[in-house]
Amino acid sequence: MDHTQQAMARLASSGVGGIALTWVDNAGITRVKTVPTARLKEVVHNGVGMSPVFDVYLVDDSMTESPHTGGPDGDLRLVPDLDRLTVLAGQPGWAWAPVDRYQASRAPYPGCQRGFAGRQVARAAEEFELDLLMGFETEWVVGDGTTGRGPAYGMARLVEHSDYLREVLAALDAQGMAPLQLHPEYAVGQFEVSVAPASPVAAADQAVLVRETIRAVSARHRLPVSFAPVPHLGGLGNGRHLHLSLWRDGKNLCRGGDGPFGMTADCEAFLAGVHRELPALLALGAPSPASYLRLRPSQWAGAYHCWGLENREAALRFVTGSPDDLGGANAEVKCFDGAANPYLVVGAVLAAGLAGLREGLTLPVPVTGDPAHQPGQRRLPEALPEAVRRLAESAVLREAMGEELLGAVLAVRQAESDLFTALAPEELVGAIRDRY
Known part of the structure; x- marks a missing residue:
């Protein structure tokens, strides 16, 4: 049984139905996408899509732009770190994992704060x-x-x-x-x-x-x-x-x-x-x-x-x-x-x-x-x-x-x-x- 399968088995035994995948933007807001536990293996392999425009979101959810980021174009992949996967005691039925953000090619994304x-x-x-x-x-x-x-x-x-x-x-x-x-x-x-x-x-x-x-x-x-x-x-x-x-x-x-x-x-x-x-x-x-x-x-x-x-x-x-x-x-x-x-x-x-x-x-x-x-x-x-x-x-x-x-x-x-x-x-x- 590989690492992902072990994680899925642990989540299933804990009654976890969904996983919150979080990153923190440049305004200091924790943003999230969630996936069903059954999709974890696919998500680890392919990531979850998210626009890079969130790097220029403000605290009030409005947007600005920078020389490299802004507008509707582009896509990133959110890949969870399974070593940090945690069953949430305060939210029964949920687990959490932080993500690293990659370019669609799976090359490192230079705007990823966790990667930095x-x-x-x-x-x-x-x-x-x-x-x-x-x-x-x-x-x-x-x-x-x-x-x-x-x-x-x-x-x-x-x-x-x-x-x-x-x-x-x-x-x-x-x-x-x-x-x-x-x-x-x-x-x-x-x-x-x-x-x-x-x-x-x-x-x-x-x-x-x-x-x-x-x-x-x-x-x-x-x-x-x-x-x-x-x-x-x-x-x-x-x-x-x-x-x-x-x-x-x-x-x-x-x-x-x-x-x-x-x-x-x-x-x-x-x-x-x-x-x-x-x-x-x-x-x-x-x-x-x-x-x-x-x-x-x-x-x-x-x-x-x-x-x-x-x-x-x-x-x-x-x-x-x-x-x-x-x-x-x-x-x-x-x-x-x-x-x-x-x-x-x-x-x-x-x-x-x-x-x-x-x-x-x-x-x-x-x-x-x-x-x-x-x-x-x-x-x-x-x-x-x-x-x-x-x-x-x-x-x-x-x-x-x-x-x-x-x-x-x-x-x-x-x-x-x-x-x-x-x-x-x-x-x-x-x-x-x-x-x-």
């Missing part, structure tokens, strides 16, 4: 014999953002939604996602969950599946949820921070070295590359005009272009971890949010870090305390157009992404900036709240 992430993983292994572990923290808001019991991080908030949150944990665990922790966050009705780290592409897959699992469990409880950067004006908003660590031959390179706070030279160079590209990375990790309503000083959002040890105001936070926890040392990029395509995020962060390794970069002096109160500290871009300009100017990310993928991303960012430019903050928040 995979290429950067391969470059890390081939050039530097590096493996990386990554993980996203997912924040979301339940309800209308105005009602809820108890203080921030308070037990009262957990009690209020005890059954619901237990089911979220159970669903994630049943899907093999190893939840690490779940807790009430600062804003009213806000929660955060993190799952075990994984290789970069798998971590991006998990970010998609965590969100859709929470959405499914929420629907069963008839609870409205939002993962938008700012679901309700005046709140702190939803981040989706990225944690990462570098490994070689089973050794965590974020500790045991002579660099800052025990970093190895390779770790420092990688993080220095990420630090250098943060203004450009913001157009990928904080991609909505609404992202900049969240990215404010003194709100633990990472609004300043700096790094520090355990500094939750720095855009790049370094964590040494406990002495006996070999995997505990890692870095966190705090300025990213839930509007981002996670495949673009992990691919671009990898590309930035690998450039730092090639150039032997070093980190600047770390920042302690709130950078908002320290003279000379630079803000990251304060609005989307500036971040888009920095992305367009980044030679590192242009080379890594390629003209077709980068061109589509820039077109979407510019079009969304134009789409929402005349809206007041309250209108902008309302326009995107239910899109994520």
